[in-house]
Amino acid sequence: EDQVTQSPEALRLQxxxxxxxxxxxxxxxxRGLFWYRQDxxxxxxxxxxxxxxxxxxxxxxxxxxxxxxxxxxxxxxxKPEDSATYLCAVRIKAAGxxxxxxxxxxxxxxx
Amino acid sequence: xxxVTQTPKFQVLKTGQSMTLQCAQDMxxEYMSWYRQDxxxxxxxxxYSVGAGITDQGEVPNGYNVSRSTTEDFPLRLLSAAPSQxxxxxxxxxxxxxxxxxxxxxxxxxxx
Numbered sequence: 001e002d003q004v005t006q007s008p009e010a011l012r013l014q015x016x017x018x019x020x021x022x023x024x025x026x027x028x029x030x031r032g033l034f035w036y037r038q039d040x041x042x043x044x045x046x047x048x049x050x051x052x053x054x055x056x057x058x059x060x061x062x063x064x065x066x067x068x069x070x071x072x073x074x075x076x077x078x079k080p081e082d083s084a085t086y087l088c089a090v091r092i093k094a095a096g097x098x099x100x101x102x103x104x105x106x107x108x109x110x111x
Numbered sequence: 112x113x114x115v116t117q118t119p120k121f122q123v124l125k126t127g128q129s130m131t132l133q134c135a136q137d138m139x140x141e142y143m144s145w146y147r148q149d150x151x152x153x154x155x156x157x158x159y160s161v162g163a164g165i166t167d168q169g170e171v172p173n174g175y176n177v178s179r180s181t182t183e184d185f186p187l188r189l190l191s192a193a194p195s196q197x198x199x200x201x202x203x204x205x206x207x208x209x210x211x212x213x214x215x216x217x218x219x220x221x222x223x
Contacts, residue, residue, distance in 0.1 A: 046212065103152075
């Protein structure tokens with residue numbers, strides 16, 4: 001069965017304290033891995049798409065990487081405005097254009 | 112450019128009532144989907160569409176109907192609301208070329 005698991009469920013960081021979020025997946029035929037940011041009361045906001053192992057994408061203090069089994073979202077020197085829930089999702093070749101989401105990681109950055 | 116627009120933002124229904132959640136996008140996206148988000152369950156796919164006239168079931172389709180008569184609109188119908196359908200509903204759209212989905216701001220539905 002295709003699965004997407006995110007860890008940890010919650011992360012409390014001090015401002016400036018770098019850390020990484022994990023998204024592990026067991027799927028057949030990965031067509032793309034997606035990272036989203038979701039603020040309370042809002043819809044998910046697209047951050048990155050990764051297509052193949054070894055690929056990396058960066059945006060401000062965020063950097064996403066991909067291996068054959070997992071993806072990491074690195075947050076470098078976070079600021080309080082980076083507080084949000086970060087969602088990982090995969091698109092599978094056999095499932096067309098559907099996305100399967102992990103449970104998310106809630107990040108709180110304290111000043 | 113409005114993106115993905117969902118209405119209403121909030122709704123309270125009584126058990127057994129029916130209603131339609133509206134979703135419209137102005138980006139000429141072919142693919143549209145409906146998700147529900149529940150605490151501890153993440154985002155789960157209800158129904159999706161790969162183009163006008165084409166729809167298919169997702170992970171949790173029971174109790175919901177969809178149709179796609181135009182590229183822009185993808186309404187979600189609750190046939191007979193149940194308390195288990197209390198959730199936040201998100202509509203999303205994407206193109207073939209740009210695979211990141213754009214999400215609407217959600218509809219918070221409470222069934223009492």
